Structures are given as C-alpha cells and as structure tokens.
Amino acid sequence: AQSVAQPEDQVNVAEGNPLTVKCTYSVSGNPYLFWYVQYPNRGLQFLLKYITGDNLVKGSYGFEAEFNKSQTSFHLKKPSALVSDSALYFCAVRDIPRSSASKIIFGSGTRLSIRP
Amino acid sequence: DSGVTQTPKHLITATGQRVTLRCSPRSGDLSVYWYQQSLDQGLQFLIQYYNGEERAKGNILERFSAQQFPDLHSELNLSSLELGDSALYFCASSALGGSSTDTQYFGPGTRLTVL
Numbered sequence: 001a002q003s004v005a006q007p008e009d010q011v012n013v014a015e016g017n018p019l020t021v022k023c024t025y026s027v028s029g030n031p032y033l034f035w036y037v038q039y040p041n042r043g044l045q046f047l048l049k050y051i052t053g054d055n056l057v058k059g060s061y062g063f064e065a066e067f068n069k070s071q072t073s074f075h076l077k078k079p080s081a082l083v084s085d086s087a088l089y090f091c092a093v094r095d096i097p098r099s100s101a102s103k104i105i106f107g108s109g110t111r112l113s114i115r116p
Numbered sequence: 117d118s119g120v121t122q123t124p125k126h127l128i129t130a131t132g133q134r135v136t137l138r139c140s141p142r143s144g145d146l147s148v149y150w151y152q153q154s155l156d157q158g159l160q161f162l163i164q165y166y167n168g169e170e171r172a173k174g175n176i177l178e179r180f181s182a183q184q185f186p187d188l189h190s191e192l193n194l195s196s197l198e199l200g201d202s203a204l205y206f207c208a209s210s211a212l213g214g215s216s217t218d219t220q221y222f223g224p225g226t227r228l229t230v231l
Contacts, residue, residue, distance in 0.1 A: 032217060034219070036222075042224060042225075043118065043120070043206055043222035043223050043224045043225050044159075044206065044208075044222040045118070045222070046219050046220070046221060046222075049217075049219060051217050090159065103161055103164075103172050103174060104149075104161065104220065105161070106158065106159040106161075107158075108158045109158060109159070
C-alpha cells in the first residue's frame, strides 16, 4: 500500500539558513509526489509537485524539492529561510492509478519554525 | 486565495446533531474531495466526487455522507455527531479526477466543534 512518512514533527531553523523538511514514500510503481503548506487557520496551499523528468522541482515561495528514487525520498528545501516560512508542511503521494479511484495520501506534517 | 470556498467557517453544535458543510470548487474543476484534519489523526481523506458521481472513498464513517450537485458544488453531511468528530473539515477541488497528476486546491476549511 502506498504511504508517506515525515520523520520530523518539528524543524527549527534560524532565518537566513538553509532548511530541509524530510519526506520518504512507499508506492508500487512510479510515484507522483506533492508538497503543501498550511499557515495557521488556513487551508493547505500547493507548493510543488513531481510527476516525471528533472529530479529537482522548483515551486512557490522559493521552495524546491529533490526526488531521489533510490532513497525513496522527496525532501523539501529552501536555500535561505524566512520567518514567514514558519508553517505546517505536508508531503503527499499519489500512485499511478490502476483505476480512476486513485487516492492521495498525506504525511503527518512537519512544523517548520524559523527564528529571527 | 485558492478559488475554493467553504461555508460555514465555524460550526458549533451538540452531540447527536446533524450538520451540513458546503463546498464550491474552483471554476471549471470537476472533482471535489473532502478531508478531515484532527490533532490525533492528521489529515484524513474522506471521499471524492467527480462530475456528480462518487469516485473514491477513504476513511469515511457511515454516519457521514456527501454528494455533488449538477452545479458541481458539494455538501458533506455529518449526523449523530460525537465529540470525536470535532475537527477541521477541508474541501479540495481539481480539474479532473482520474489523473494522478492533478493538483488539488484546498478551501479554507470549516472548523466543527461538537459539545
């Protein structure tokens, strides 16, 4: 069964430093991977997705994610963190559908805290 | 703003009651998804509708039901409410429904509190 894991409940980074939010997945077949961000009292916002092609995917707000098939990982990165990046981040995976009833599975979320 | 709207924003009710949550998808999107977000269960997929028909089912309780209307808006009905149903309920929409490459766009959510 497909699954996604975010091993860190919380990540703390100083402003200006690079950040990484980890995600690993398990699917049968090629994965379609997504990152979403949730700000307080808001819905989830789409950041980026990997479908195929270049392993480095660029998304919104300066974020990027690197797909690593051998390590089954899709870590979210940003070269220089901002205080405004503080939020809850979700990794999600969607298997290639064998039927039209394909589902998307979300990780448990990682709370990113950027200190000034 | 994702273009997905949800009403109401907040709902407070008592155990045993029934409530209806409403979602309007982005213009042109055919699929609507419902999710429940609680502190202990994380973000759980409930159900998906595509162009008026149920497409996929997740961890949706029998006390819960949903439908998608001809104008593509959707309603999630929660009945015989229990304290544990208190959560944020999100609606998302996507352009298609059978494609894994579809990006889902989320509404702001409805916060349900059951007292």
